[in-house]
Amino acid sequence: MMKAPRPLPLHQIAAFDAAARNRSFSAAGRELNVQQPAVSRQVALLEDWLGVKLFLRTKPRLTLTPEGEMLATAISDGMQTMRGGVDVLLSRQRQEAMVVNVALGFASLYLLPRLGEFQAAHPEIQVDFLTRDQNMEFDPLRCDIAVVFGESGLPGTESRPIFGEELVPVCAPKLLPDGPVSVETLARARLLHMNNPNHAQDWHRYFRGTGLAVPEPRPMDRMYSYMVLLRAIQNGTGIGLGWRNMVEDMIDAGTLMVACERVVQTRRGYHCCMMPTAERKPGARVFFDWLSGSAGS
Template sequence: MARPLPLQQIRAFDAAARWLSFSRAARELNVQQPAISRQVAALEAELGTRLFLRSKPSLTLTEDGRLLAKAVNAGFETIREAFAALQARQEDDTVMVSASIGFTSLYLLPRLAEFQAAFPEIKLQVMTRDQNEDFDVHSCDVVILFGEGGLSGTDSRLVFRETMIAVCHPDLLPDRTPFELAELAERKLLNLTSPDHRGDWNRYFAKAGITVPTPPAHDGYVSYMVYLRAIQNGLGIGIGWQPMMSEYLANRTLVRACHHQCTTTRGYFCSITPQGEEKPGSEQFRDWIGQSLSEPS
């Protein structure tokens, strides 16, 4: 086990090294000059080396003294930075929410004014994390995840279950009539290639016993927002999620390509991270979004 550091001696040395004066160090630390001299002498005895040349009119650091002063200064600077960061966290009550760009754009942002009207005292900052492999969910206060459940070990709220629908540009329906399932399977289907959504079409067709072939690379998209734009541009038929498609279907930017829909056990879950537990606004946001399954105003 490492020996405890002689913190009082180090503190006296640090002040003396910065001022190159025992007297001025004593004034800074509000002690008598002999106390500083004794602490520095004790530290020199502990280390077995001289740290100062006691010259006049000021002290001079020895080579060992300069080495120690540099290390002590760096250590104290690290401590000061940690203090500042911790104080900033306590003073900053902004709730950091992390979600995918698709969920943020299509579900959260259209409803955010409702939250701000209900909780004007809560400052909210939304950050997206798509394609960020190094993202740490614990770096935010609230995280919205897609899958079978929320963040492990937290009290999470279901926002909504996954309900997949087939959507396309209106011009891809020749007589404005949605396709039957078997007919839909023969059309050009666009695919998301992210791990969560790689098999979406097979999930969609599963109850009908239809299996679709692996799509060619040029019909696959990593980003949901690029995927959505491809669907809107009539490049093929894609998967959409309710209720995130409500606005597009209402203004007929997109239409249902088939009446069939598929609800799975997956969904969007809202969780509070250990960091977010210290902010009351985190719980209010989680509870609000867990009850916010309504059309945006």
């Protein structure tokens, strides 16, 4: 029987593509909203996976090896093919499609696993997603529905809560083979942090009222994307905070475990907001009702 092909390491390929186009790990990091060492590490993992060198670490700019040139060309050709396909699909339904603006982490971990239910019930409603990961200056007027995080929805909109913030520390099961630890032991562990305005103080929120101080994280333990943070947690790099509604499927599946039984609820959460343009899209109200009613499902 023929073996199935190994899945492509897409995060590593994305890091290589950015570095190849910019001829710089630092510039690639800025483009991907991560630090330079993270790009270099992902490229090194890709080189190990392929068994070839892709770059010569020359200065002031990186130099592609022949193998790197071949891969960069293949990625460029593939991206052009994908863009063509996407453009065709978008051109068919763009005028009628309902546009939902949402953060990448929420879309990946909460919305997409549930979207099949909505599409099965409402196949006539076309939904486009605009993700704004790392971009806090998104224009809400460019969408029909916006999913935002905070203590309330967007001012001047009809908003409903989707679910509240429930902070739970999680890690790879191999990191704590003896099970969850005490909050005192947790405070001494390697803690992974988010490095954006909404979540930079999450660990301080978690330990508030315990009398325990949160150590200043090392630069390598600060992540600029929740999806990058989640990958580091899954790899066993350290312990990170998750929102129970977004990580409970992974906890149930055993790919993550609860690192400490202390769970903290805050006044914040995710909110679904109807924008003015939604009045012209009948499907927007249906989606709004569904998403705001799916909390805890």
